Amino acid sequence: MPRLNAEELRARLxxxxxxxxxxxxxxxxxxxxxHGPQPAKLTSADTLVDPTQIVAAATYLRDTLGYxxxxxxxxxDYLVEDIFELVYRFYNVEGGPALALKIRVPxxxxxxxxxxxxxPGANFHEREAFDLYGITFIGHPFLRRIYMWDEFxxxxxxxxxxxxxxKYIGEDE
Amino acid sequence: xxxxxxxxxxxxxxxxxxxGVFRMLVTVDxxxxxxxxxxxxxxxxxxxxxxxxxxxxxxxxxxxRLDYFNSMANNHAYALAVEKLVGIEVPERAEYIRVLMxxxxxxxxxxGALGFLINDMGMWQTQLAFGMREREKILDLFESASGARxxxxxxxxxxxxRDLPADFMPRLADLLKAMPGFVDEMERLLRDxxxxxxxxxxxxxxxxxxxxxxxxxxxxxxxxGVAYDxxxxxxxxxxxxxxxxxxxxxxxxxxxxxLVRVEEMRQSRRIIEQIVAQLPDxxxxxxxxxxxxxxKPPVGDVYGRVESPKGELGFYLVSDGSGKPYRYKVRxxxxxxxxxxxxxxxxxxxxxxxVILGSIDIVMGEVDR
Numbered sequence: 001m002p003r004l005n006a007e008e009l010r011a012r013l014x015x016x017x018x019x020x021x022x023x024x025x026x027x028x029x030x031x032x033x034x035h036g037p038q039p040a041k042l043t044s045a046d047t048l049v050d051p052t053q054i055v056a057a058a059t060y061l062r063d064t065l066g067y068x069x070x071x072x073x074x075x076x077d078y079l080v081e082d083i084f085e086l087v088y089r090f091y092n093v094e095g096g097p098a099l100a101l102k103i104r105v106p107x108x109x110x111x112x113x114x115x116x117x118x119x120p121g122a123n124f125h126e127r128e129a130f131d132l133y134g135i136t137f138i139g140h141p142f143l144r145r146i147y148m149w150d151e152f153x154x155x156x157x158x159x160x161x162x163x164x165x166x167k168y169i170g171e172d173e
Numbered sequence: 174x175x176x177x178x179x180x181x182x183x184x185x186x187x188x189x190x191x192x193g194v195f196r197m198l199v200t201v202d203x204x205x206x207x208x209x210x211x212x213x214x215x216x217x218x219x220x221x222x223x224x225x226x227x228x229x230x231x232x233x234x235x236x237x238r239l240d241y242f243n244s245m246a247n248n249h250a251y252a253l254a255v256e257k258l259v260g261i262e263v264p265e266r267a268e269y270i271r272v273l274m275x276x277x278x279x280x281x282x283x284x285g286a287l288g289f290l291i292n293d294m295g296m297w298q299t300q301l302a303f304g305m306r307e308r309e310k311i312l313d314l315f316e317s318a319s320g321a322r323x324x325x326x327x328x329x330x331x332x333x334x335r336d337l338p339a340d341f342m343p344r345l346a347d348l349l350k351a352m353p354g355f356v357d358e359m360e361r362l363l364r365d366x367x368x369x370x371x372x373x374x375x376x377x378x379x380x381x382x383x384x385x386x387x388x389x390x391x392x393x394x395x396x397x398g399v400a401y402d403x404x405x406x407x408x409x410x411x412x413x414x415x416x417x418x419x420x421x422x423x424x425x426x427x428x429x430x431x432l433v434r435v436e437e438m439r440q441s442r443r444i445i446e447q448i449v450a451q452l453p454d455x456x457x458x459x460x461x462x463x464x465x466x467x468x469k470p471p472v473g474d475v476y477g478r479v480e481s482p483k484g485e486l487g488f489y490l491v492s493d494g495s496g497k498p499y500r501y502k503v504r505x506x507x508x509x510x511x512x513x514x515x516x517x518x519x520x521x522x523x524x525x526x527x528v529i530l531g532s533i534d535i536v537m538g539e540v541d542r
Contacts, residue, residue, distance in 0.1 A: 029472055039378055040472045040496050057204035069401070070388050074475070074489045074502040087489065089476065093385065093399055098476065122387025124512050132221075145539060147214040148455035163226070 002003040003096040004065065006045045013047065020053035024102070028053060028080045046100040048089070054103050055113050056152050058088065064166070067092050067099050075133045079159040084135060088115075095165075105135070106148035132157035177202055184526060186215050186398040192289065192538030197514075197526065204522045207310025208514040216541035224501040229255055230466050234326040234499065239503060240539040241323055242285060244316070245278040246481040248328035253409060254488040255330055258470040264457025267332035273345075273448045274318070274327065275479070277440040281311045281484035282435040283392075286534040287359055290431065293531035294372045300362050302372050307355050310348055316340060331464025345449065360435045363428075377517045377529035380425055385494075387513040390486025390506050392433045393533055397425035403480035410479075414451075415444045425534040434534075437482075457489045468497050483507050483534055501542060507535040 004012070012022045026041035033039075049057045061067040067090040074087040088101040105112055114137035115122035126137045128148040134155035137143055145152065154161055175300055185196040194215035195366050200208040220239065224232045236251045237244035249271060256263065263271075288304025312322040317338050319327035329332050363369050379389070384397035402413040402419045420436035422429025470492040478487035484506025491500035510533050 029491065029499055030495070036353075042472050042474065042491070042493075044474060068385055071390075071478075071485060072487060072489065072504040074500070074501075074504075075475075076500045087474075089487075091406070091411055093401045093406070097407055100476075119525055120386050124509060132219075147212075147217040147219075151215070157222055163222075166367065 002111070003092065003094075004099060006047055007030070009061075009065075009099050010047050012065070013057060013060065016064070017053060017056055020049050022048045022050055023055075025050040027078050027085070028165070029078065031080050041158060044102070046102050048102045048104065051105050051112055051115050052089070053103065055115060055118060057101055058115055059118060061090050061099060061101070065092075066097075068096070069093050070119055070121050070125075071098065073115075073122060074168050075129045075135060075157075077107075077133065077157065077159045079107075084110050084133060086112060086129070086135070104154040110135045110136055112136070114143075118141050134158070146168070174461070177515060179207060183212075183428060184186070184523075192339075193540075195530075195535070195537055195540070197525070198440060199518075199526065201523060206518045206521055206523065209518045209526065211511050211514050213537070214539055215509075216537045218542070221501050221503065222541040225498055228496045229468050229470070229498060231332070231399055232498070233326065233328065237324040237326055238538055239505065239542065240481065240483060240507065240536045242282050242536055243278045243482050244323060244325045245274045245327060246486060248325065248411070248477040249275050250477055250481065250486045251488050251489055252330060252444055253330045253479060254475055254490050255468060255470070257477050258475040258490055258492055259330065261329055261331045261408075261464045261469050262461055264455075264459075264461055265411075265460050266452070266455040266457045266460070269448050269452045269455045269526075270333050270337060271328065272410055272412065272415075273445060273452075274315070274325075276444045276448075277311050277314065279441045280438050280532075281308045282310050282512075283438050284355075284359070286482075286531075287431060287434055287490055288428075288461075288536075290353060290528070290531040291363060291369060293511070294369050295526045296362070297368070300359070303355070303359060303362070307352075310531060314341065314344060314348065315378075317344070329464055330465070331460070332460025333430075334460075336459040338503060342452075342454055345445070349442060353422075353439070353446045356435060356438050356442075360432075361432060364518070372525075372528055373431060373532075374426060376427045377526050377532060378424060378426045379513055379517050381399075381507070383513065383516065384425065387509075388514075389484065389510045389511065389513060390480070391431050392437065393484065393510050395420065396422035396430035396433045398423055403478055403485055409477075415447050416446050417441075429526055430532045435436065467496060469494065474500075478504070481506055483536070483539070503539075505539040505542060507533075507539045508542070511535060511540060 011065040015144045026043045072089040083104045129135045185193040196212040236247040284304040285305045288301035291300035319325040381398045417440045472493045478518040487504035489502040493499040
């Protein structure tokens with residue numbers, strides 16, 4: 001099995017899945033200060049794909065390139081850019097570094113096709129992302145809160161979630 | 174013909190064999206498991222959110238509280254991620270001390286895990302006492318080096334908090350001398366016991382392809398026959414210098430996972446022996462003197478991972494250039510290893526569930542985060 005880097009992966013994906021790869025534009029992480037030096041933007045060498053193509057791209061990684069091990073799905077809330085970025089990390093069990101696929105979805109409609117039907121190992125990752133960030137995974141068989149209780153409102157890892165106080169205390173008054 | 178009816182019962186959350194507050198929603202037909210859904214979150218404290226309010230160094234002791242059995246391994250993964258993000262060099266001696274501590278942690282974890290596993294099978298307390306006895310000896314060593322037995326908080330960016338005390342190496346030599354006997358004893362306790370063999374052989378089978386699809390890691394994955402170990406697959410720290418084998422099982426049952434852990438203890442001992450031989454020649458001190466601890470990494474993202482005793486432990490960090498992580502994500506091995514629990518238990522008896530869960534070796538501090 002070949003070991004690929006991000007650049008080779010982009011070349012392979014754009015050849016075999018036309019339209020799937022997007023340009024990975026730099027992201028503004030935190031709000032720029034009113035004066036003083038502007039903070040640098042986050043640039044990444046990882047492959048950014050179209051959210052609607054994530055299942056096709058992940059399946060391609062597994063079946064064609066041999067990256068059969070889905071290790072991690074991380075969500076990052078880029079509040080200033082008004083997007084969620086999801087980072088999927090795939091490994092080849094023969095060894096070598098990861099191939100990461102990133103997708104970006106708008107914060108107001110965070111809908112992503114679910115990997116769980118094709119990849120049962122994504123189950124808990126996606127439920128965690130739903131619980132803490134409110135990402136809706138379309139096609140997930142059991143998309144329920146995994147850590148918080150079912151009646152909980154809001155998504156506690158979002159950057160605009162109130163850090164102080166608890167709106168549940170004294171709610172009945 | 175007897176008419177039967179399916180019944181839903183709860184195992185846990187308050188149950189001695191669930192290794193913490195963990196609930197299993199089980200559908201049974203008589204004694205047979207038809208379906209099992211793991212339910213957790215009882216220990217959830219939003220570790221990641223709290224960590225995003227802390228500075229990078231403040232998170233070092235906080236990672237101890239993830240998998241409280243293996244604080245050293247958690248420290249290692251976090252230190253690797255931050256060092257990669259900032260670009261901190263680690264001196265050779267510090268690397269040796271780190272690997273020494275992490276391999277001791279692996280022995281400690283497996284001794285405890287196997288003790289609890291056989292406890293779950295019904296060999297009440299004997300094996301557990303044996304495992305805990307060895308664990309205590311290693312914890313004493315940790316205490317002499319770091320000052321704490323469980324929450325060691327020993328790693329720093331660029332090395333470890335302090336050098337090994339003078340009597341550390343002689344005490345370690347005593348421990349290593351007694352160790353093969355202890356591991357053999359532990360293996361014999363299961364192998365020579367007909368009842369325990371029947372409780373473990375052919376129980377909780379996780380086939381190879383299913384193990385891969387379910388993204389399990391660590392001894393559970395290797396028990397299913399996949400020779401995947403981060404130490405070999407993507408060597409970090411100085412693991413490429415050591416000679417060791419990755420044990421794998423063949424069937425993927427409870428017994429295979431047991432044997433993989435026994436063999437990993439032997440392999441860890443092999444690594445430690447090589448460290449003892451090479452440590453006197455290692456250059457540098459226990460910490461990089463130029464490494465700042467109040468780091469402010471440049472804007473960027475990084476993923477650092479290690480082979481923790483329970484599986485692949487990873488930290489995904491995003492920095493916005495300030496002294497606190499913008500995003501701090503833990504890829505906890507126990508959490509993901511629970512995904513196939515329903516498939517592993519289906520068709521077995523209620524009493525087997527406890528054994529199968531014990532063979533996965535979970536820690537709720539890490540599952541719930």
